[in-house]
């Protein structure tokens with residue numbers, strides 16, 4: 277058994293199906309597995325000791341490189357658009373143009389208001405890329421805009437990367453929004469996929485849709501204990517251990 281799957285934060289619509297996927301992935305072996313993970317509120321925490329942690333864009337809010345005006349603007353944008361992002365009464369189609377507006381305004385604002393040179397960019401593999409001038413000042417964001425609902429396009433733009441991983445046809449996908457479910461769309465002939473979703477906010481309102489979409493839902497679980505335990509289990513050569521719930 278994987279003890280972490282008995283944790284109170286773990287919810288599964290179909291534990292037996294989860295067990296079957298895990299068995300099949302473990303049998304196929306470590307060399308067939310790839311992990312595809314979102315960054316904000318997935319690899320990073322949504323909250324710590326009850327206090328909301330900033331997503332990457334709002335890290336700028338704690339930076340001395342950005343003007344107070346820009347910080348206020350980023351905060352306003354978050355207060356305006358985040359409630360829409362997590363409102364289950366809106367459809368993805370209705371939210372999508374507003375999410376594009378949010379990301380675009382934040383990127384334009386950050387580039388227009390940077391006061392001093394910055395040392396680097398936000399860490400990510402497929403991400404929004406910043407373009408700095410020769411003195412290190414952010415000029416603009418470049419390349420295709422990646423936002424919460426176009427991860428599929430992001431994945432498909434990076435087919436070269438997935439080509440390199442073409443023998444890894446079993447996927448452990450980790451995300452925190454329903455938009456993250458399309459992150460594996462560029463993977464060649466997926467055999468099995470185990471989807472783990474962090475449900476951080478508006479839990480009661482969104483639980484059913486998360487349970488229908490993700491195999492394992494981690495409710496207000498601010499740790500990587502479950503994904504790490506699963507990965508360890510999937511890549512262990514010690515033989516199969518059944519999942520219990």
Ligand SMILES: Nc1ccn([C@@H]2O[C@H](COP(=O)(O)O)[C@@H](O)[C@H]2O)c(=O)n1
Pocket residue numbers: 314315316317331332333334353354358361378379382383423424452453456
């Ligand atoms: N200007 C912005 C844009 C997005 N956010 C938040 O960041 C999160 C990023 O989510 P990913 O799934 O793409 O990692 C998103 O959920 C927004 O809440 C922001 O704060 N400011």
